[in-house]
Amino acid sequence: MSKIPEELRYTREHEWVRLEGDVATVGITDFAQDQLGEVIYVELPPAGRTFAAGATMAVVESVKAASDIYAPLEGEVLENNAKLIEEPGGLNRSPYGDGWLVKMRVANPAQAGALLTPEAYAAIAKE
């Protein structure tokens, strides 16, 4: 079973969100990294870029394929994970820790209510 931490919120596209005030840290789930296999490249948006919820925001590439990553909430990128760009394998080792993708300032934190609870995501993260 893949890990689904209690304190996070999730999307149907296998992203996780840690919301602290109006700052959201975003990554992809343990299930997603396992499905992708070894991550060899990540393309992350620079600080200052803004995205609508559901817009393509980043790309994660494994040996076999490229996968689009969508903005879970509307907002502006504050920082991307520069260390992960240098060492993409961190995403496989620590999807909820060192493998985070971006931090963003969320336009409307109340939108987070539409994200999935760990229980709801667990029902999706099955083969």
Next chain:
Amino acid sequence: MEAFPTVLHDWHVAAGAKMTTFGPWRMPLQYTSITAEHLATRAAAGMFDTCHMGEIGLAGPGALDTLEAIFTRHVAALQPGRGVYGFLTTERGTVVDDCILYAMPEEHAPPLYLLCVNAGAIQEDYEWIKAHAAKDTVVEDLSPLTGKIDVQGPMSARIVAELAGREIALKRFQAEFLELGGVKVMLARSGYTGEDGFEIFTMRAAVVALWEKLLAAGKPFGLVPAGLGARDTLRTEACLPLYGHELSLELTPIEAGYKWAVSFEKDFLGKEFLARQAADGPARVSMPFKMAGRAPARPGYAVHAGGRPAGVVTSGTFLPSLGVSGGMCMVDRDAAVEGTTVTIEIRGAHHEAILAARPLYSRRKA
């Protein structure tokens, strides 16, 4: 669409393989990781379920004439117990399929010839051969009866010898009948990874037993089961063409860089076109490339040279033995210069790549 399991399907699932769909087949993508299985094959040995591939037998007095007329290699020169890599081509010289043709080892009853073909092309190939068959040729699709396991890597000869109970004297592209751990097989020293290795043909019903015997015999030598993921990275590094990528009904063996696998000393379907193309030089050719940065270029991405569109990526991935991303592209002849820098368009941005000599990886000769 329904996906067919191979006879090893349940074994793969029980071993924890990630399964994937490949054409109409359900196949293992990886058991542990693509890179680990790739590197194990290069360092020791990897074992691949290739039961999805096709085997077409040709027998009867017309078999030789049939093959000479549709296969790009000189078939009459093929001694029993030998195989050659070549192509079934159309009148326009484009590729119906790439295959290995074996003249069966002498002691064997018909079929006289066995054509090992791509999984996705079995029916098309069978119909193509039937449609072009000379009088008195028996063509039979043996795929439903046949299974195949590939053991590839520098340790593979020792592993097979262990099960055979004797040394294996076969040279590259030679084949013989023998028993491996009590299972009757046709053992061929060939494969598609850029390593020494074997393609092992047996009856479908014997495949699972043979797979387990090979794995047990091979474990001390470092043999691991390897999936389609590693199979693709291994063949891409070795710059071996894959049907649907470097070869197709729109591409010729000359464009793919396989003039050496076309015999111009005999007549066959497509020869005139290919001879002219070889003499004039094809307008586009397959070239290996390595990315300057990390981003992998995938099939279908546009290649630019001197600021102009010059071709397209046909195979592209991370190459574990080289530690970089790379692959093969089909580019205009003018642009196909080894050592030059081109750019490949990845999601709208131009990334530098270097056109390289083929193959990108070649094994150290023992």
